[in-house]
Amino acid sequence: MPPLLVCFCAGSNGSWQVDSVTAIKGESLPLAERLAVLEGAEAASAREAVTSWNLRGVVSSLKYATREEINLMAAKGQPGLNRPSAHRAALIPIRKTPAWWALAQDERRDIMTRGGHIAPIGTAALPAIARRLHHCRELGTVEEPPFDFLTWFEYSAEDEPVFDTLLANLRATPEWEYVDREVEVRLTRVSN
Amino acid sequence: MPPLLVCFCAGSNGSWQVDSVTAIKGESLPLAERLAVLEGAEAASAREAVTSWNLRGVVSSLKYATREEINLMAAKGQPGLNRPSAHRAALIPIRKTPAWWALAQDERRDIMTRGGHIAPIGTAALPAIARRLHHCRELGTVEEPPFDFLTWFEYSAEDEPVFDTLLANLRATPEWEYVDREVEVRLTRVSN
Numbered sequence: 001m002p003p004l005l006v007c008f009c010a011g012s013n014g015s016w017q018v019d020s021v022t023a024i025k026g027e028s029l030p031l032a033e034r035l036a037v038l039e040g041a042e043a044a045s046a047r048e049a050v051t052s053w054n055l056r057g058v059v060s061s062l063k064y065a066t067r068e069e070i071n072l073m074a075a076k077g078q079p080g081l082n083r084p085s086a087h088r089a090a091l092i093p094i095r096k097t098p099a100w101w102a103l104a105q106d107e108r109r110d111i112m113t114r115g116g117h118i119a120p121i122g123t124a125a126l127p128a129i130a131r132r133l134h135h136c137r138e139l140g141t142v143e144e145p146p147f148d149f150l151t152w153f154e155y156s157a158e159d160e161p162v163f164d165t166l167l168a169n170l171r172a173t174p175e176w177e178y179v180d181r182e183v184e185v186r187l188t189r190v191s192n
Numbered sequence: 193m194p195p196l197l198v199c200f201c202a203g204s205n206g207s208w209q210v211d212s213v214t215a216i217k218g219e220s221l222p223l224a225e226r227l228a229v230l231e232g233a234e235a236a237s238a239r240e241a242v243t244s245w246n247l248r249g250v251v252s253s254l255k256y257a258t259r260e261e262i263n264l265m266a267a268k269g270q271p272g273l274n275r276p277s278a279h280r281a282a283l284i285p286i287r288k289t290p291a292w293w294a295l296a297q298d299e300r301r302d303i304m305t306r307g308g309h310i311a312p313i314g315t316a317a318l319p320a321i322a323r324r325l326h327h328c329r330e331l332g333t334v335e336e337p338p339f340d341f342l343t344w345f346e347y348s349a350e351d352e353p354v355f356d357t358l359l360a361n362l363r364a365t366p367e368w369e370y371v372d373r374e375v376e377v378r379l380t381r382v383s384n
Contacts, residue, residue: 001290002328002336058330059237060293063255098193104259137195138250138280138330144194163329 006058007043008091008150009036011051016089016187022076024171026095026181029053035091037152046067055093057134057150064109069118077127078156086130086154090163091185092149100178101137115173125166128159147181196251198326199235200283200342201228203243208379210265216363218274218287218373221245227283229344247285249326249342256301261310269319271346276345278322282355283377285339292328292370307365315329320351339373 010029012016014036021031032052046054058171079086101106112118123130134150155163167184170176202210202221206228213223224244238246254262271278292300304310315321326342347355359376362368 001294058331062297064297066297066298072294102260105254105256106260108257109297135330138252138327147247 001059005040005043006059006150007036007046008055008059009038009039009046009051009058009154010034010053011036014075015189017190019112019186019188020184022184022186024182024184026109026183027038027177028145029093029185034190036167037184052150055091055136055150055156056139057133057136058062060135063135064112065118072119072123073126076123077129079127079152081130081132081152083130083154083156085156087189088155088157088160089187089189092151092152092153092167093181093183093185094149094151094179095147095181097180098177102109111178115170115175117170117173117175121166121173124169125162128155128162129166130154153162193251196231198237198249198251198342199228199230199238200249200344201230201238201243202226202245202377203228207361207381207383209382211378211380212376214376214378216313216376217371218372219354221285227377227383230236246326247283247339247342248331250331251324252273252327253360256304257310264311268315271319271322273322273324273336273344273346275322275346275348277348279381280347280352280355281348281379281381282345283379284343284345284359285373285375285377286371287337287339287373288340289372290371303367303370307362307367309362309365309367311327313358313361313365315340316361317354320347320354321358322346354368 010032012033014034016037017033017034018032021029030052039045043056046056065073103111115121122131130153132152134152135148136150137145137148138147153163202224204225205272206226208227208229210227213221213327215241222244230238231305238248238267241373277350307313314323315362322345327340328342331337345355
């Protein structure tokens with residue numbers, strides 16, 4: 001699969017109603033009424049003028065997961081997006097510190113492993129929580145990017161506690177000490 | 193260091209004279225007279241109309257190197273760009289196959305390790321050859337990117353054989369079986 005450009009456009013349009021925007025660390029994002037998730041050519045041509053805010057990211061190759069972890073997640077069941085039962089979503093933009101990005105690949109991976117990011121924390125949320133990661137650190141801005149990742153989650157209303165546990169466990173890991181900006185946007189699907 | 197956007201602009205301007213453009217695998221790039229290397233805001237505003245071709249990439253965090261390898265390379269001596277003695281340069285845009293990008297992180301890393309990409313092949317070229325890697329796979333296009341990486345090398349005329357050996361050794365690795373497009377642009381500095 002080639003990289004897929006995705007634009008999260010907050011404003012007055014889109015099939016997701018914005019229920020809350022919460023600054024977990026650092027500066028928040030403005031509250032908006034709706035969120036539209038645009039992909040590919042639609043994402044590239046999204047006009048900033050008509051939105052409250054506009055975050056772009058790219059779905060790309062896996063940067064840390066091993067074959068063993070990929071197989072483990074597949075065995076647990078990894079749901080795709082747009083399940084009819086998944087009426088809840090969360091968009092969590094995150095930026096990590098310069099200290100994180102100055103680490104070697106094996107040092108970053110070790111910190112993730114020790115905290116249990118992929119397993120057991122991530123795998124415990126399967127198959128309830130659908131997840132898609134969007135990279136935006138390298139999107140070609142000339143300024144420091146506002147975020148490094150945009151993570152998108154979808155789940156049913158009854159699985160919301162599973163998602164809350166996932167977030168709480170991730171935020172308690174040593175890896176999260178390297179997060180210097182995190183915003184949590186909670187959403188409810190209002191149309192298809 | 194935040195990510196740095198760099199634009200390699202081939203046309204009639206720039207401090208590097210284009211000596212040759214060679215297709216190593218897949219489609220070539222048009223020959224041009226000069227190459228300009230623009231960084232940051234200059235790279236973002238480079239106008240495509242006035243150039244023959246225009247490739248953008250981002251200098252970012254290390255994706256594979258371990259702390260041990262980083263220390264080994266530092267001990268050998270890693271020259272920066274723009275050494276007064278470095279009158280030769282090469283720009284090598286590379287694209288890897290979908291099969292490469294579908295591999296897990298540990299599988300890609302294992303292939304690089306077995307081929308000796310970083311050590312002993314890469315370290316053997318130090319301190320003679322300066323190198324800067326630019327990522328362009330995730331630059332937000334809506335089409336399949338023409339290249340995944342743009343690698344830039346600088347060296348003195350007398351160190352050209354060291355560079356030729358580096359290229360020959362890398363191209364003989366199992367990793368290079370995953371390369372489906374590679375162009376080699378050789379250059380000579382004509383002004384500072």
